[in-house]
Amino acid sequence: MASSRHWTEHNIPDLSGQRVLITGANSGIGFETARVLAQRNAHVILACRTEGKAVEAMAKIRALYPRAQLQFLPLDLASQASIRDMVVQFREQYDTLDLLINNAGVMWLPQSKTVDGFESQLGTNHLGHFALTGLLLPVLMNTPGARIVTVSSIAHRGGQIYFDDIWLDRSYGRQKAYAQSKLANLVFALELQRRLHAAGAPIISVAAHPGVANTNLAIPGFEQGGSPLLARVVGLLTPVVAQNPVNGALPTLYAATSHAVEGGDYIGPDGIYEMYGYPRKAYATRRSRNPEIGRRLWDLSEQLTGVRFDFTPAIGVRRG
Ligand SMILES: NC(=O)c1ccc[n+]([C@@H]2O[C@H](COP(=O)([O-])OP(=O)(O)OC[C@H]3O[C@@H](n4cnc5c(N)ncnc54)[C@H](OP(=O)(O)O)[C@@H]3O)[C@@H](O)[C@H]2O)c1
Numbered sequence: 001m002a003s004s005r006h007w008t009e010h011n012i013p014d015l016s017g018q019r020v021l022i023t024g025a026n027s028g029i030g031f032e033t034a035r036v037l038a039q040r041n042a043h044v045i046l047a048c049r050t051e052g053k054a055v056e057a058m059a060k061i062r063a064l065y066p067r068a069q070l071q072f073l074p075l076d077l078a079s080q081a082s083i084r085d086m087v088v089q090f091r092e093q094y095d096t097l098d099l100l101i102n103n104a105g106v107m108w109l110p111q112s113k114t115v116d117g118f119e120s121q122l123g124t125n126h127l128g129h130f131a132l133t134g135l136l137l138p139v140l141m142n143t144p145g146a147r148i149v150t151v152s153s154i155a156h157r158g159g160q161i162y163f164d165d166i167w168l169d170r171s172y173g174r175q176k177a178y179a180q181s182k183l184a185n186l187v188f189a190l191e192l193q194r195r196l197h198a199a200g201a202p203i204i205s206v207a208a209h210p211g212v213a214n215t216n217l218a219i220p221g222f223e224q225g226g227s228p229l230l231a232r233v234v235g236l237l238t239p240v241v242a243q244n245p246v247n248g249a250l251p252t253l254y255a256a257t258s259h260a261v262e263g264g265d266y267i268g269p270d271g272i273y274e275m276y277g278y279p280r281k282a283y284a285t286r287r288s289r290n291p292e293i294g295r296r297l298w299d300l301s302e303q304l305t306g307v308r309f310d311f312t313p314a315i316g317v318r319r320g
Pocket of ligand 1: 029075077078106124216
């Protein structure tokens, strides 16, 4: 991969004619990603769970770039029905999608379940995006050169996929559940690339992580009774060690738009412990790259969500 030294959003070419869907685009890294891609003339769909927040985010972007092409679609990744509804709405309007950015996430929530009975962090962060990607695959396959970018985390390094206790019912831990979900994001992105490659698909899957960025991510977990000591430590350290969300979005933007990126790449910041800096290839643990874990997680995710990926090549590419 070519050097990405000092790569910034200013390196992104004009994206006129490209359609992008970003989950969780109203806040933090998703918002900055949406802002930059809209500024580069992409049509940006903000797939968010709270309409008011998405409307506010679009107003902020339009205040900066009045000609920004923005659209809101309602999406709650903690509900498989909501995901299916959103995809129906999308497909009623469009046949192609150039970029899917699986960005939304929750962190360190107390033990809880989604409406489908999935543990909330794995259910939202991984199973939600798994289903969304599978349901959007036909339109992505209909868009040669399309990319799927899935946002993982340094936290994947401490994660395991607990196949014998996937909801962690026997020993729930907030950090443990988050690490499992972020490992699952990376395992999924890499396994998806293996399958796309095997199918000869004209599209790629890549992963990214933002390092440590000062966003709203930790707030819900603490509001829902997180450890006061951890809240204090995070509150004190975040402004010192974290980069702003503008820089936190750079690895996602690089993964989404750089011509130097190849399928299966994992992009993160180049600073100490990949916490901050400019985008470059990041460290993915051996576990995250293990094809057997990839296959098992894929089978389980299909079984749980009922979504099967169809890698059949699109017949006659349609634009629009
Ligand atoms: N910040 C970091 O240091 C850091 C480090 C590593 C990885 N990450 C990853 O970066 C991604 C973005 O996080 P962030 O830091 O930008 O946090 P953030 O500011 O809290 O943004 C998270 C976004 O996800 C949305 N979201 C949460 N649950 C959802 C659901 N059920 N359905 C749809 N959308 C949902 C949120 O919506 P609401 O606003 O409605 O809650 C929000 O838009 C996450 O995948 C996170 O794991 C962040």
